[in-house]
Amino acid sequence: MYSRIAGCGSYLPEKILTNHDLEAMVDTSDEWIFKRTGIRQRHIAAENENASELAFQASKKAMHAAHVAPSDIDLIIVATSTPDMIFPSTACILQAKLGIKNCPAFDMQAVCSGFVYALATADLFVRSGKSRCALVVGTEVYSRILDWTDRGTCVLFGDGAGAVIVKTSKTQGIISTHLHADGSYHKDLAVPGSISGGKVTGNPHVVMEGNTVFKFAVKVMSEMVDEALTANNLKKSDVSWLIPHQANIRIIQAAAKKLGLGMDRVVVTVDRHANTSAASIPLALDDAVQDGRIKKGELILMEAVGGGFTWGSVLLRW
Numbered sequence: 001m002y003s004r005i006a007g008c009g010s011y012l013p014e015k016i017l018t019n020h021d022l023e024a025m026v027d028t029s030d031e032w033i034f035k036r037t038g039i040r041q042r043h044i045a046a047e048n049e050n051a052s053e054l055a056f057q058a059s060k061k062a063m064h065a066a067h068v069a070p071s072d073i074d075l076i077i078v079a080t081s082t083p084d085m086i087f088p089s090t091a092c093i094l095q096a097k098l099g100i101k102n103c104p105a106f107d108m109q110a111v112c113s114g115f116v117y118a119l120a121t122a123d124l125f126v127r128s129g130k131s132r133c134a135l136v137v138g139t140e141v142y143s144r145i146l147d148w149t150d151r152g153t154c155v156l157f158g159d160g161a162g163a164v165i166v167k168t169s170k171t172q173g174i175i176s177t178h179l180h181a182d183g184s185y186h187k188d189l190a191v192p193g194s195i196s197g198g199k200v201t202g203n204p205h206v207v208m209e210g211n212t213v214f215k216f217a218v219k220v221m222s223e224m225v226d227e228a229l230t231a232n233n234l235k236k237s238d239v240s241w242l243i244p245h246q247a248n249i250r251i252i253q254a255a256a257k258k259l260g261l262g263m264d265r266v267v268v269t270v271d272r273h274a275n276t277s278a279a280s281i282p283l284a285l286d287d288a289v290q291d292g293r294i295k296k297g298e299l300i301l302m303e304a305v306g307g308g309f310t311w312g313s314v315l316l317r318w
C-alpha cells in the first residue's frame with residue numbers, strides 16, 4: 001500500500017508588510033533585505049487570527065481540493081512552533097473547528113522542518129494501514145514571537161498556513177522520507193523562553209546565529225539531494241520540481257545548483273511570503289499546484305532545515 005497527496009490548500013493573512021514598511025521600524029533597507037535573503041514582503045496575521053485559524057482556512061481548501069469531507073479524516077497532524085496555547089495541541093483545536101470527531105490529533109514540533117516531519121509521519125500511518133485519510137498542516141504566526149526591534153531576525157519571517165490530504169493509494173505517491181536532527185545546535189536557532197510560576201522566564205523571541213544556520217543549511221540541503229536520489233536509485237535529471245524550505249534565496253539557489261536544476265524548476269515563494277517556518281513548503285506546493293506548474297506524474301523533492309537543528313526530505317510523485 002502506498003500513500004499519496006490527494007489535494008492541497010493554503011492560506012495567507014490579508015495584511016502585507018513590505019521591506020519598505022520595515023525601513024520605518026528598524027535600521028534596515030529594502031536593498032539589504034532583498035540582496036541577502038530574496039525577501040520583498042511577508043504576510044502578518046490579524047489580531048484575531050492564530051495558528052489554528054490559519055490552519056482551519058488552509059485545511060478547508062485542501063479538503064475541497066481532495067474531495068474529502070470532515071468525516072473522512074482519521075488523523076490530524078499539525079506542524080507548528082507557534083501553537084495557540086501550551087496545551088491542548090493546535091491539532092485538537094483544529095479538529096474541533098473542522099467538526100471532526102474521534103480521530104488522533106497531535107502537533108509536531110520540528111520548527112522549519114515540521115511539515116516534512118509531519119508528512120513523513122503521516123506516510124508511516126497511512127502505509128501501515130492505521131490511517132486512510134490524513135490531514136497534515138504547517139501553520140505559523142511567527143509575527144508573535146519576533147523581537148520587532150531586532151533587525152537581524154524581524155525582517156526574515158512571516159505568517160501563513162498550508163495543508164495537504166494524504167490518502168491510501170494503489171499507485172506510488174510518497175516514495176521516500178529522510179529525517180535528521182542534531183540537538184548540539186539547539187542554541188543557534190531558538191525561542192529560549194518558557195513559562196514557569198505564572199511568568200515568562202528567559203527570552204520569548206526568536207534568537208539566531210544567522211551565519212551558523214546559513215552554513216549548516218547550505219551543507220545539509222545539498223547532502224539531502226544525494227541521500228534521497230541514492231536511496232531510490234534515481235538521477236538528478238529525474239527530479240521535475242524542487243520545493244525547498246523558503247528561508248533565504250541564496251540557500252535555495254545552492255540546493256538547486258547541487259541538483260543541476262534551473263531556477264525555473266524550483267518553487268520560490270520567499271520573495272512574497274518570507275520564512276513561514278513549518279508552513280513554507282505546503283504554501284509553496286499549493287502556489288505551484290494552483291497556477292498549474294506542477295503536473296500529475298511529476299517527481300517532487302521537498303527538503304527543509306531548521307531549529308534543533310532538524311532537517312529532512314520527502315520525495316514524491318504528484
Ligand code: UT7
Nearest residue numbers: 028029032036112151152155210211213214247248305306
Ligand atoms: O528557517 C531556517 C532558519 N533560518 C535561516 O535559514 C536563515 C539563515 N541565515 C541567513 O539567511 C543569513 O545569515 C541572514 C540573512 C540572517 C544574514 O545574512 P548574512 O549575510 O549572514 O549577514 P550577517 O549576519 O553576517 O550580517 C552582515 C551585516 C552586519 O553588519 P556588520 O557587522 O557587518 O556591520 C549586520 O549587523 O548586516 C547587518 N544586518 C543588517 N543590516 C541591515 C543584519 N541584519 C540587517 C538588516 N538590515 N535587517
